[in-house]
Amino acid sequence: MVVTIRLFARLREIAGASELRRELPEPATAGTAWAALAAEFPPLADYATAVSCAVNEEYARFGAALQDGDEVAFLPPVSGG
Amino acid sequence: MTGSPLNATAAAELVADDGNGAIVTFVGVVRDGNAGRRVLWLDYEAYAPLAVKAFARIAGEAAERWPSVRLAIQHRTGRVDIGEPSVVIAAAAPHRAEAFAASRFAIERIKQIAPIWKHEHFEGGEVWIEGATADPHDTAARDTAFERAWS
Numbered sequence: 068m069v070v071t072i073r074l075f076a077r078l079r080e081i082a083g084a085s086e087l088r089r090e091l092p093e094p095a096t097a098g099t100a101w102a103a104l105a106a107e108f109p110p111l112a113d114y115a116t117a118v119s120c121a122v123n124e125e126y127a128r129f130g131a132a133l134q135d136g137d138e139v140a141f142l143p144p145v146s147g148g
Numbered sequence: 149m150t151g152s153p154l155n156a157t158a159a160a161e162l163v164a165d166d167g168n169g170a171i172v173t174f175v176g177v178v179r180d181g182n183a184g185r186r187v188l189w190l191d192y193e194a195y196a197p198l199a200v201k202a203f204a205r206i207a208g209e210a211a212e213r214w215p216s217v218r219l220a221i222q223h224r225t226g227r228v229d230i231g232e233p234s235v236v237i238a239a240a241a242p243h244r245a246e247a248f249a250a251s252r253f254a255i256e257r258i259k260q261i262a263p264i265w266k267h268e269h270f271e272g273g274e275v276w277i278e279g280a281t282a283d284p285h286d287t288a289a290r291d292t293a294f295e296r297a298w299s
Contacts, residue, residue: 075193076278077278125201126285140195140198147259147262147265148258
């Protein structure tokens, strides 16, 4: 399956892109997508315990199953306000 | 979510109602110092569609605790200079206690779960500010926000 990955703030800078399309082996979860990304961009590992994820613009668990065409977003710790 | 300047009066008008005797507006503004650094400006990045949903969640949580409260939440994206508002909250209620509490709850909760990031530009460099790991289902964090609302 092919998914769109969205990255923000420091994660976006590490990957050098705000949006990536990646092919994942099925079945895939948000965690699968993160692992693939962390393998591609090793400095992302610093965020392994602090990152949040969203699937199709809703907060999700890393165990959430992905479908072809989904958008999965990875979010570093937030600092709004 | 907007890249344009925020206006607290306009936010207050969104929640005004003849039955409401209190409107509390909270305006968060960019200050010129942080952690010993001289801050020049902040750049706000957001995952806007999820941020709007997070604001709706916050309003829903507030409504469960204070059913009479109406909330408006607005947040900037992009460059925000010193002294300019980065966030505006308007909370309206029949009486002041609920309006004050709900506005405090909302800003605490924004800092916990809104997918928004500050990129601080200071004298000599820049840094991403990273606060809470966003988890809207973390009920302990939500309860902390409720406790702070009454403190």
